[in-house]
Amino acid sequence: MNTSVNKLSNSQLFALFVIEAKTELLKTFRTPGFVLPSVLFPVMFYLFFGVIFAMNTNTQVSAYLLATYGVFGVMGPALFSFGAAVAVEKDRGMLAIKQISPMPILAYFFAKVVTALSFAIIIMTILFSVALTLGNVELSLTQWLASFAILMVGVLPFCAIGLSIGLKVKAQAAAAVVNLIYLPMSFLSGLWIPVTQFPEFLQQFAAFLPPFHFAQLVLKVQGMDTGIAWWIHILALLAYTVIFTVFASRAYKASDSR
């Protein structure tokens, strides 16, 4: 036997990433108990506050909330599928069986990111349809597309944050910890009420929260942001991504050796 070639070829590696993502998607979308709430939660919120409650006001409210509930919606599955799901996989030995195999860590992370992105696409498609038909939101095609693109890419820092939680926290605690971060952070970042209506010190505090920067980027497309330069938001989100990716890869290594 030729043992000198004990590495995957590039095409084998590509096929591995594809099947890892495919299996992850199958696994996730076969769990309606996770898929339905993840998708319906932000849509329901938007229908209530962005459409029904905003009926007698101008369409600006619907447009503003489309951006912020979009952020809220895509953040959720990223935090949960990385946070809670990874914690369960870690505690129930589903991660261990992969860690002793030669699977590259990146393939595992990649599959999770693809899953989070798929959710982002589904949630945004529904939200945008609702906004167009019921919310009477009027945006140019470029604005629609730019919002869509930002909402996709903006998921990444939350994948890293979720992953850090999932690899550090016990399975029973993970969902609670994610909620504890997800809901207050969403509120304090102005996803439900614009930050401009916050007291001064809370407005300043918002600048430290990743969803604030994420939402401001989407709002900038519509010209409804607070006026901070776009590159500051991008830098802040990048910093969060890098910090939590480093944190997560350390936690991954620690979980592999006892």
Place this chain on the structure above:
Amino acid sequence: MQLSQTIFIDIDKVSVNYDDVVAINQLSLKIKKGEVVSLLGENGAGKSTLINTILGRCQVNTGSIKIFGEQPGSQAAKVRIGTILQDANLPDNVTVKEQLNLFRHYYPHARSLEDLLNIAMLKGIEEKRMNKLSGGQKQRVFFALAICGNPDIVFLDEPTVGLDTSARKEFWQCIENIKHQGASIILTTHYLEEAEALSDRILLLNQGNLIWQGTPTEIKNNMTGKKVSFHTSAPKQTIVAFFDSLGSSDVHTNDTNIEACDINIQAGKVECTSQTPEVLLARLFAQKVPLHNLLVEPSKFEDAVLAMNEQMSNKAVAKENVA
């Protein structure tokens, strides 16, 4: 042949501590290509720790381990091994086929799906999801995952624990199916018959020490005596006096007296092992020891191992007492 002497795993004076507890104590061991080795021992003897250390999941405190000359846990080592972990799990809602195909992609020289289904006896259930499988079937899926990369070493950490007899036999069949393909197999187990049926070499672990090793036949030869047991109405002193008269210096030590050793007297029941049961019985009758339910059985493999384990523990205790 020269090739069969290739050393796959080289463990040199390795110690592993968990906090203050010594899990592995100064253990040295070489495992050759194609060998089937069983690790036997009670819970906490260090079997799983040893496997996890070879896999690179436990850190070594002193000593060194090389696997194929590589560092444990390195990518180069991982590609050439397959493992059934004790605490591993698979997602409920993925089918056997999907899971196998996923893991096949992790290895450069994977077995075909067809081969895996045949070797692990999974034909006919490949479209089932994991949560629809029986315990035995699940364990065979883990086995298929362990061998899907055509590994040179297969680690099986208590693969048949919790399985009923028929499921266990089926699992053994799976191991037999790959045994002759040249891979080394390292098996930890509580079931002595499993070690006896499958292995070339048996290692006995006790409190992190490798206390004995040899072939299953050697273990049996180590203990060729017969087990003699009976009930008696005689008081304990009479029985103790009887055994004392056989020449054994002290009934409570486990020295290897030819006529009777491993003597156990409890509530009117007497058990011992004898190399010469005929002589022992003749004496019992001559002394008119009242007895009923007399039984003479060949020593079981299990008894031999248990006796050795006990002897070693006693020696360890004796040593400690001296020190």
